[in-house]
Amino acid sequence: MKAPRQSDVARLAGVSQSAVSRVVSGDVDRIPVETRERILAAVKELGYVPNAAARNLRNKRNRLLGVHTFEAVFPHAREDFYFEFLLGIEERAEQLGYDLVLFTSTGTSDGRRRIYRDGTNRLNLADGTVLLGAATDREELARLWHDGYLFVHIGRREVPGAEIPCIVPDYIDGTDRLVASLADRGHRYFAYLRQGIEQEAYFDRRAGYRAAVERLGLHDRSPGFRGEPGLSEEWLDELATGPETAVVAESISLAEELRTGLAARGRQVPEDLSVAVLEGSGERWDCLAIPRKEIGRIAIDALVARVEDPEAAPVSRLVACDLVAGETVAAPRAKE
Template sequence: MARPTLLDVAKRANVSKSTVSLVLNHSDRIPVHTAERVWASVRELNYVPSRAARALQSGRSRLLGLIVSDITNPYFAELTRTVASAANTAGYDLVTLDTNYDPAILGAHLEHLRTHRIDGLFIFTTERDLAILKELELANLPAVLLNWGTTGATANEIAVRYDSGIAALLDHLIALGHRRLAFVAGPAAYFSAEGRAEAFKRTVAQRSVSLDAPIYWQSDFRLGAEADTALVDEWLAMEETRRPTAIVASNDLMAISILRALYVRGIAVPGQVSVTGMDDIVFASYTTPALTTLRLPRRQMALHAFEMLQQQIEREPSTPASIAVELRLVVRESTGPALRG
């Protein structure tokens, strides 16, 4: 039996082929009752439109691309899920690719997605390759970046402002009597890691009367990094009078790894040392003790990003814009009064 065609759907719904095409491309120019009749015919005939044909007729593929650093990281997983849901509701399909934190892969992923004739692109990566911006501009490809520090110069951007959240976290620790802090930064090559570290340094400088000069360590944004275990051993090797009484990790996966390393070594949290994170991933409230952290509004960020991209695709092109979001302190069980010593 031959597969049903666009013409078959048009005949069954008693409309023109162009009307069927407009309905399949989610045009708002067709009356609701007519669109419902077309969709009913599509279901009855089990008609599956050809993506290539639809793209040829409409000039759009209804396909979006999303590049993330690590799909296994709950931070990126929630962003991906929210964008995918919004895309599905709006009639778009989503292709998601993972760089594994390697900026060299960004260009290859962009080229791959362009061969699929995507209508627009989300780049939600910790690492960045600024050469990509020129490629997007030359390709005239609508895009939204997550915290690339471009301030919307060449593409729409969701920017993260860290200072106010980190200030609230430091004030919380100071109120608990903490003066000696350690900060665990992410890899220096990652733009977001640099942004978090610089915001911490600025905020500490504003509280120099209340805080000693912090110790700075560096680790990886991934869960279970060996560096997290090594820095806990370094902490244990310090004289008690020099040990930081609170460890501020620059993401939750680091903090969870540190909590585990401390637990294995019999160190009580927060009795002997407080630990905090950033992001407020879903696991943060399930650790023992539950993690004090800074919440990034990931759902809000993803929805803003989708709205920006959809507007750029479906309406008149406009000047790229930047939307800023801030972190909010979430106090749980991993912070307590500083151990005197």
């Protein structure tokens, strides 16, 4: 009869194989008591005996860091939003003497890119991993955290019951500063163009915008400020004739739609309406820019700090965003 393996214990206990590995090796600080008890019960029932040689080999670091993207970055990586993050990650890992492995083959038939397959954490090949992507699987983040796997996530992610270590662009402060810069040029009547996306990065932008509007005593009657996404023909009519002199848009696509709609109504940007965008732009928009390469470097520093001292508490960090001057903001002028 074949001797039971860790995968058999994991299957019987209903947990990941990495959790089993940690419990049988005595590394239980981050494993919930109930999970630990299930694993120990499964070990006893199956008569599993850890392989000491294999365990010692696993406990040795191999100076290999993982990068897992929740969206595909090939074949157009250079045009991808995440490309500069990857540049910073690669550059810093090389400086610190670590090799990288990019996990790209974890997709499933439903199109989702997963970390766990058949109960196994595929990231275990690496000492720790940087995670990035908008379509983060929060259940998998929680599982990684409860399993005690070392990782850091680029971008804020709120997961109930887990403290996810994140390197976060400071959208709240950046958006606040962008609005303040418009107010400094004399703008008092604003409008906000909102994407139909409900995610932490957008929550933070909206929080920063609202804080600035309230602190500076500005006026905003826009549907976006009330929580309505998109840009309607009716609101374009209002912007063309109303008191608004500045618009803050969450995306370049909304800003482009606004510019086209205003032009059809005989209005121009920035002569009649100044527009700033809350994302970086290759065009000439005044915008909020994310220091993506720097964030990639910081993520590696944070991950390596934990790899080299696994007992250290995971730490999240805010990284300031830049305000980039373009050609879409001017001093306000009275509308005809």
